[in-house]
Amino acid sequence: MDSGSINKILGNIRSFIPANAAELEHFRINYLGKKGIITNLFAELKNAAPGQRKEFGRVLNELKSSAENILLQFSHLGEEKDKSAPDDLTLPAEPLQIGSLHPVSITRQKIVDIFARIGFTVSEGPEIEDDWHNFSALNFPPNHPAREMQDTFFVEKNPDLALRTHTSSVQVRVMENTQPPIRTISPGRVYRNEAISARAHCFFHQVEGLYIDEKVSFADLKQTLYYFVHEMFGTETQTRFRPSYFPFTEPSAEMDISCLICKGAGCAVCKHTGWVEILGCGMVHPNVLDNCKINSSKFTGFAFGMGIERIVMLKYGINDIRILFENDKRFLQQFVSAT
Ligand code: PHE
Numbered sequence: 186m187d188s189g190s191i192n193k194i195l196g197n198i199r200s201f202i203p204a205n206a207a208e209l210e211h212f213r214i215n216y217l218g219k220k221g222i223i224t225n226l227f228a229e230l231k232n233a234a235p236g237q238r239k240e241f242g243r244v245l246n247e248l249k250s251s252a253e254n255i256l257l258q259f260s261h262l263g264e265e266k267d268k269s270a271p272d273d274l275t276l277p278a279e280p281l282q283i284g285s286l287h288p289v290s291i292t293r294q295k296i297v298d299i300f301a302r303i304g305f306t307v308s309e310g311p312e313i314e315d316d317w318h319n320f321s322a323l324n325f326p327p328n329h330p331a332r333e334m335q336d337t338f339f340v341e342k343n344p345d346l347a348l349r350t351h352t353s354s355v356q357v358r359v360m361e362n363t364q365p366p367i368r369t370i371s372p373g374r375v376y377r378n379e380a381i382s383a384r385a386h387c388f389f390h391q392v393e394g395l396y397i398d399e400k401v402s403f404a405d406l407k408q409t410l411y412y413f414v415h416e417m418f419g420t421e422t423q424t425r426f427r428p429s430y431f432p433f434t435e436p437s438a439e440m441d442i443s444c445l446i447c448k449g450a451g452c453a454v455c456k457h458t459g460w461v462e463i464l465g466c467g468m469v470h471p472n473v474l475d476n477c478k479i480n481s482s483k484f485t486g487f488a489f490g491m492g493i494e495r496i497v498m499l500k501y502g503i504n505d506i507r508i509l510f511e512n513d514k515r516f517l518q519q520f521v522s523a524t
Contacts, residue, residue: 194222288520289509296413299412299417309372310371313340315347319350325433338377352391352393355371357473359371368398383505389492395469395488397469403487405487406466417496433467433469434469435467435468436467445499
């Protein structure tokens with residue numbers, strides 16, 4: 186091949202400007218591919234006259250490196266999106282993934298809001314508690330069977346440290362540090378060493394309430410809870426109180442509401458009674474006030490405590506507590522629009 190033709194090829198290579206990745210690839214195949222122009226010229230090298238072979242080789246190497254330079258110089262084209270194909274503006278947008286609050290969080294916030302409207306503040310405390318705050322200050326005598334009511338996960342023995350079995354422990358801390366009037370609720374996670382089933386879990390969440398002032402009566406307790414039930418479940422919801430026992434309240438009661446699922450007619454959720462228990466409550470035992478250095482001859486108070494999961498299950502018609510803690514997105518996504 187004469188030097189004029191070679192120079193022409195060299196000129197073509199050097200002046201080549203690809204518009205896109207496809208043109209660049211076409212260039213590569215055309216010059217450097219298996220049957221490309223430069224590859225073929227290299228094959229001719231052995232036929233060149235011995236005197237010219239060296240010069241021919243030099244020229245071919247220059248062609249090759251010029252072509253490789255072009256590939257390198259425009260290599261970014263391959264990484265970019267092919268601009269020649271415009272976006273299809275009629276395609277629907279990528280769906281926006283919106284997260285959701287957990288139903289337990291939604292319900293806890295609702296409960297906190299309801300009590301905030303009548304002046305209750307929120308108190309929090311540690312999940313690992315000592316014996317005093319979880320039991321002794323709350324009038325559980327040592328070795329009293331009442332401690333067995335709440336199967337405890339112990340963390341350490343002597344002195345005893347345990348995962349709190351209720352958030353009443355937080356209220357002991359509040360009473361120790363504040364003089365009445367006290368009006369507070371304590372939402373939080375609690376732990377009990379129970380077999381996990383559709384109705385019970387080894388951890389769950391509570392909101393406990395405490396109101397201490399002069400002349401606080403059982404009537405105040407009932408009115409406060411009526412208000413709560415009507416705000417939470419609707420004004421048509423019925424309530425009833427049953428006598429009960431807790432070491433830290435006297436008298437003590439449990440409150441039932443008419444079953445939200447069957448409206449009192451009887452169903453599996455209410456075990457065909459028409460009623461479901463939602464909380465424990467009572468007048469704070471004078472021993473508890475004394476333990477916390479609050480004058481029990483001057484002040485009286487009421488306390489109540491409820492499990493948030495129980496309320497979630499009733500409100501959303503969920504019949505197995507375990508599903509609340511499985512993090513199954515199909516379940517959780519149903520609460521995207523709930524507030
Ligand atoms: N602390 C009790 C429980 O966890 C609930 C309760 C609180 C009962 C206050 C009465 C008064 O079961």
